[in-house]
Amino acid sequence: MGLLTQLLTLPLAPVRGVGWVVDRVVEAAEQEYYDPAPVERELAALERELLAGRIDQAAFEEREDRLLDRLEEIEAFRRGDPAP
Numbered sequence: 586m587g588l589l590t591q592l593l594t595l596p597l598a599p600v601r602g603v604g605w606v607v608d609r610v611v612e613a614a615e616q617e618y619y620d621p622a623p624v625e626r627e628l629a630a631l632e633r634e635l636l637a638g639r640i641d642q643a644a645f646e647e648r649e650d651r652l653l654d655r656l657e658e659i660e661a662f663r664r665g666d667p668a669p
Contacts, residue, residue, distance in 0.1 A: 619659050619662045620659075621656055621660075625656075627652055628649065628652050628653075631649060
C-alpha cells in the first residue's frame with residue numbers, strides 16, 4: 586500500500602515541499618523572536634543609560650517593565666505555556 590499511496594500522492598509532492606519550507610521558516614522566525622539574548626542586552630544598555638544620566642528614573646522603569654514583560658513571554662513560550 587505504501588508504494589501505491591506514494592504514486593497516487595506524487596502530484597502533491599511540490600505542495601508538501603512548500604509546506605516543509607514554510608515550517609522551517611516559521612521555526613527560524615520563532616527561534617529569533619523568542620531569543621532572550623537581545624532583550625537581556627537591551628536591559629543592560631538601559632541600565633547603563635540610567636547610570637550615565639541619559640534617562641530619568643521614570644523612563645527607565647517604563648522601558649524596564651516592557652522588557653521584563655517580554656522576558657516573561659519568552660520564558661512562557663519556552664515552557665510551552667499557551668500564549669495570552
